Amino acid sequence: MLQVSDVETAYGKIKALKGVSLSAAKGRITCLLGPNGAGKTTLMYTIAGILRPLRGSIRLDGQEIAGLTSAAIVSRGLALVPENRLVFPQMSVKENLEAGAYRRKDAAGIAEDIARMYARFPRLQERREQLAGTLSGGEQQMLAVARALMSRPRILLMDEPSLGLAPMIVEEVFSIIKSLNRDGVTIFLVEQNAHMALGVAHHFYLMEQGRVTFSGEPGKLAEDEVIQRAYLGTRRASA
């Protein structure tokens, strides 16, 4: 469904992505692991159109989306739940959801989807008039996911959804990821929490220093190796 080939992205003269290639298959959960500074968030922003790649191709269902504006990419059915959630703090929960549906014109469909989000995330319904900035971290994460879903994406990108959340909330976030996937949403997930991520992923990639260095199916053998590299960011830890 999503195919990234040989993508390079730079901040000024510093290349954060040095030719990244990977793909996310339709209906599955694909996970990207890697240590801090590997370029995972840069890749997410590049796919979503916030950053422009220097070169390479990004295809969504075969159509080239590299270099399009983020507005055009959202309209084509790709949504990103950004790192740190980035909810609109001074807007109510309901307004955040409306903002997520900004590119849609079907008022009835939007109202229906908001009701559907409230059904899926009852906490958001309870707090629908509350300012998003006053929500807890876990609630903000649910809101960020719901906001992204409001654009009716065919593929959902999630950047570190467990970041800064208590272990119990992390469990909840991952069960939401699984249930979204069961409902047919393709998911491409970036995570630091390799253990949790490998628990839900069908396929995973490991990224280090701007390159994909490992790709495989989750399994016991792979997991040890990958967790070590994802956390320590080295090929062989001397410890």
Place this chain on the structure above:
Amino acid sequence: MLFIDLLQSIADGLLFGATYSLIGIGFTLVFGVMHKINMAYAAASVAGAYAGLTLLKLAGLPPLLVIIMACLAGAVFGLLTYVLCFWLIPLSHPLATLMSTVGMLLLIDEIVVHLTAGMPVNYPTVMGGMVSLGSFLLRGDLMFIFTIAVLAMAALMYLIYRTRLGLATRAVSQQPVAAQLCGMRLGQVNALTFTISGALGGIAGSLIGSAVGLLSPLLIAPLTVKGLIVTVIGGLGSIPGAIIAGLLVGAAENVFQFVRGVTERDIYVMLLLFVFLVFRPGGILGADPGRN
């Protein structure tokens, strides 16, 4: 008697202060979405008032409509400021747009001086009479400009808080990256914000012109300074803050003038700003806490 006069000057100041509120809102709106100061704003507002008067005369319309003409002209100048001073200029350099808008301020000032040969132009005054409440007198023109300013602010509030475009404006000012992820276009929202703030500026300029009874390029510098003071006192990026601060500065200015005379007035206005910078640097309604 003295007490009544003091109250009178406060009332007049509050009414006139509504125009400062509008100018403050214009500065603060642009700062809210772009986190940049548009130094040319008050100049463009005064230019909008001039252009509104010219349009009015060309079309032979009744004097009351000067406000609408100035509003339209101000919107055009606002958009023009965006294109010339922001869209064409690399935004990543923090000082670039400051320089470009100061340049625009000087350019507008120069054009106005040339076109009017530096002479003040008479401006239509609406509702020149007085309304007396006991020993209290309210100037009809001030009440009129206050009413129009309040209507303009109400329209703005509706736009910002009740429409889809307003939602985008707030989203961009609170969280620009997420706004883009929702499919909002920064350039479009920025251009719209400049157009709206320009329209408000045109209204403010024409209201000031009609309260003073004339327009002069000499209005530009003090209005720029007052607008910035109102923006800082209100809290950068806060629209309600700008409204309150505009009324406060208008009233304070008139009291200072009443107590110390017109020549010392602005010294005390600066002092008021200084007091705020020392004791409440974030302004009355603090700076936007929403950015991480």
